[in-house]
Amino acid sequence: MAIHITSNASQEIIDTQTTDCCIVGGGPAGTLLALLLARQGIHVILLETHKDFDRDFRGDTIHPSVMEIMAELDLAESLLQLPHTKMHRMSLGTSEKQAVIADFSHLKTAYPYITMLPQVKFLEFITTEAKKYPNFQLVMGANVQEILRVNNTTIGVSYRGQGGWHEVRAKLTVGADGRHSKLRQLGEFEAISTSAPMDVLWFRLPKHREEAPGGMGRIGRGHIVAMLDRGEQWQIAYVIPKGTYQKIRHQGLEILRQSVIEVVPELVDRIAFLHDWSQIAFLSVESDRLKCWYSQGLLLIGDAAHVMSPIGGVGINYAIQDAVVASNVLSKPLKTGTLNVDDLAQVQRQRELPTRVIQTFQSLIQQRIFAPALDSQNSQPFQPPRWLGLPGLRDFPARLIAFGVFPAHVKM
Template identity: 70%
Template sequence: MKNDVQTNPTHDIVDVQTTNCCIVGGGPAGVVLALLLARQGIAVILLEAHKDFDRDFRGDTIHPSVMEIMQELGLSDRLLQLPHHKMHQIRIQTPQETVTLADFSHLKTSYPYITMLPQVKFLEFIIQEAQKYPNFQLVMGANVQELIESDGVIQGVRYRGGGGWHEIRAILTVGADGRHSKLRQLGGFESKESSPPMDVLWFRLPRHPQDAEGGMGRISQGQILVMLNRGDEWQMGYVIPKGGYHQIRAAGLPAFKESIVIAAPELSARIENLQDWSQIAFLSVESSLVKRWYRQGMLLIGDAAHVMSPVAGVGINYAIQDAVVTANLISQPLKNQQIELHHLAQIQRQRELPTRIIQAFQTLIQQRIFAPVLSSHQTFQPPAWLRFPILRDIPARLIALGVFPVHVQT
């Protein structure tokens, strides 16, 4: 295993803090884990590299599985008081017909829909809850650069920010810092990567009150366009062949806008709102799974452990489920100030199988729907099983609730 950790700093340390758990990364997995530990009186420090939580085109889909977790925490009602929208179905529209891919209204849950809520609002909401506990500490602008190791055990991190270098000593260090995880790199973790056949271009266009609800995929003449309801805006995801971005840029913005109108003709009067490539964000679609999520004193969760494709928007929800399982299994060992490898191994055992299953489902959708459309301009034919409502309940349940239910233990 690659070893990038350092025991003796070569720079001046401004201060040294100690805590039970140091979480690196203020995304959904990190903030929920911090809240769950803080609620149990466990000292936790959350480090976030940025100065705020506002990022463009972050995942905004909160599935019923997470809403049920929020309900168990007594937070669901207040969370739904924030401005949001509900997606009851995922549909695919072609020039010939509209087919429902998943219908959430049939599910046995108190939240039979996907909640469309800006991720920044969700993160701020959870942080406000965590800050009610005196044993929780948040540090923004903390750029973690080093791991602290002694006799093969990770004992914390060193980060830059707030006027210099700082050191946090922790019984457990958790990497929840996303798909480009610095902790994964520093810890020398190995991952197995797959090759999704696509990338995505994200942008926004005005949404009219008479427009459809959202959750719509448009497929036409080799074009795939995803439309997500953001109130007075559509968040648009234009799916392109893997590696095709430079070719699209070279063809020019007018050609790109024309391809959007081919997929969604009703946007012809609004497409002129795209005036520059700076309005368009490129997402390189990746999918990977870390072989072993833990070392002595250290654990990876969320995208740091398993990078998800954006298909079905499940990444946030699986990351939060990771956080819940982690809190369930390590809270008592942290209170006892003794984390063993078998505690961390049990987390991976519980979470790896559902992660593999959902990644296989995403791969199936990419290979059976996206890849053929992107590689051919023939008329798209929806799979025959989509015409049977009872079969549509299978992907609906998988997307909405996950493979196995996850519950908060108290």
């Protein structure tokens, strides 16, 4: 039976491996799914295009729902041995007045906070655990270029790396390769996009020991600045109107520094540390979800299936819950060799509603709070939403950010 490869490239294949599940993408979703499957004796090959996990300004927030998943795997206490900080509440306001928009300390969980841990450390921790199982294999520097198909069924991928071209053939291929997913592109999946009124510039500034831990957001003068605690540093998100990055670059770094301290005056004594554009990472904020997350033999999860806005830092949370549900649903069919497209559809059915709800919530925040705040012509001072003070709704944002709609749990 002939194999049809999606690319027209004719490359000499050095070797071909076979496995139960080939996962493309070594982010939170891909690494955790690999660990979950490996623990159950399923053979897994995880392909990561980079040669290490160390990339700047990846999401560093681990939500209570993820910590509960780690506890179900008996890994929570070991994870918390890594250097980290805890965010017990999120606040938003001006330099004069702050409003708590999410207080996690009231949540009924053993982990009533968001754990701030560099994502590189989290990924290394998960893959180190996975390497304890002989049926797990991690290939770094594996640049996936092609999907292998037989009669419209995906049977694996080919990748470039380690001196040539290689094939991995699998019962199931999972795309967990992020917001710029190669497998989404190769599989010609159709997405539903939602507009975002903003982009983000990320950079870091020193944090003084006496400053309170956690995170906060500031609004003022047509700008928004969010600050996340990274121990000795603040990771800062400077939110800008959509499509204005080149204009800001043209105005120069001094104008940017001045606008930051206008919103957060207490940074004036260290803003000079920001002295080169190479210290700043640009994030084009997008939000979308696929109409269908799967085809025969192929499933997409995490940002590959639904690109999240950075609001609430929920992207990692939802990607990991996707991985848990995928493991729960697909482990048995993978073991028994009975996997079919209905099993893949079940993963989407369980995860699509939570995804749609959180994206609707993010869109509401963007349109009702962020868009007016970024309007330089808007002279109205920021006022927190009135419903934050209502007893029945006060804890809603914290619960939604911390757990999502239907928290996923590992089936033992």
